[in-house]
Amino acid sequence: MTGLGDRGRGWTGALKRHAAGWGVAGWPLLVGALITGSWYGGIVAFGIPEYQLPPPHRIVEAGLEEREVLLTGAMQTAQASLIGFLISVAGGLVLSILLASSRWAYQGIYPYVLLLKMTPIIVVAPIVILWAGQGLASITVITFLVCFFPIVANTTMGLRSADANLLDLFSVYKAKGWQQLLWLRAPGALPYLMTGLRVAAALTPIGALYGDTVAGMGSGADAGLGFVVLIFSAQFKVPALFAAAFAACVIGFLFVGFVNVFAWWVLHKWHDAYVAVD
């Protein structure tokens, strides 16, 4: 082959080969370097003061200076996230099974689940605090409220969308209701549940951080990251504020990463979408 085919393979081909060699680390590093470069460049070029955009090395310094507060805060937030997330999973599964168990239950209960979802958390939070007080309990409940809907919505849909022929198959062999649920509907709902978990995992730290800002006062020295952000903001510690944002980012990454690995482990043997992932 000559002409277009060869030229097409020329520099794009080389780029592709390099891309394969670089793997997953090379490109992100390059883009990261570009961003950092223009960050410094922008600060110098436009004379941006530190209280508006601190240079990256100042953020690292502030992060190290405040490491104890940040670490404690991150641990607190991670704890609230984890507890809220686990309660969401447990509660979400039970509710999903109930919702999928009969048309009556679905039509009767689902509108109220939607109602709960539609009520903004900012409005609900003060009520939660009224009942559970300042501190971890309220933060956990707020986290739960933020992340349980995607789990319920996705799992319910999964449980209800079993293939009609497979349902017939189970009928032909006189399967009982629990056999159909356990061996057909539940495994079939797993990909949906995993989607719900991924969405919920991304929302969970946001819920916990927001919980910190409204209910973190009672925690005192053990304040979560969201409350730490409030304090840094009030003290005008801008580089530390950026460091706190980075810490929150790490928590989010860990959560989503863990759920992705879990989803892969559960589904990779049989589900097409996960088969190719390595």
Place this chain on the structure above:
Amino acid sequence: MKAAPRKHSAGALVRLVGLGKAFDGEVILRDVSLTVEPGELVGVIGPSGCGKTTLLKLVAGLAAPTEGKVEFGGGPTRRESLSFVFQDATLLPWLTVLDNVALPLKIAGAPRREREAKALAHIERVGLADATRLYPRQLSGGMKMRVSVARSMTVDPTLLLLDEPFGALDEMTRDTLNEELLRLRQAARWTAMFVTHSVAEAVFLASKVIVLGARPSHIAHAIDVPLGYPRSAATRERSEYVERVVTVTRALHSVQA
């Protein structure tokens, strides 16, 4: 079944009596009466959308007739010994071949050791002994259908219902699977009712071909296929076979006209 069987149905395995089905007021099937004797293979063919699959689902008890009834009896047959092969393989994607084939036994409550041994024997019979640990996504279309057939055999069916079982496969694979199906029947002696849109398949498998008319469908023709069993690939070259293919094709054209 406590009622004394009527004289003419003494040997019948299944009797469809004036069977009718309507969906939302639209009549799909009308006055279908048919007796299936033990050992028969009844092929049902007809224009697309004529209610062939519906008829099979009524027999399987997957849908309730709006008129008439399905009678089992005149022998030891109960509905429990009925098996169904679906249009596509209808396997559970999260189960291995072994677990898929063993599923009907698992539902029936058979202990693991027993159901796996039995499933394994049926898997070997369809030539998939090397594939027991594979998942459905790793199988070809033909292999999936073999798994589906093996699964239907695990309950030792008296009556096997097949809904266009090999319709999605290429002709070569389909022919091979038809021959294998008849080989399985030589060993197990089930009675079958199957739906197809292939005249050649209908004649090759069936001892009797039922031609359904256009909607609302009824039995337009019932054509005997006196080829006897066992049959093999060579059967397709016999003049009686070719003759019947012509007869059924003409009957099919007459209901479509």
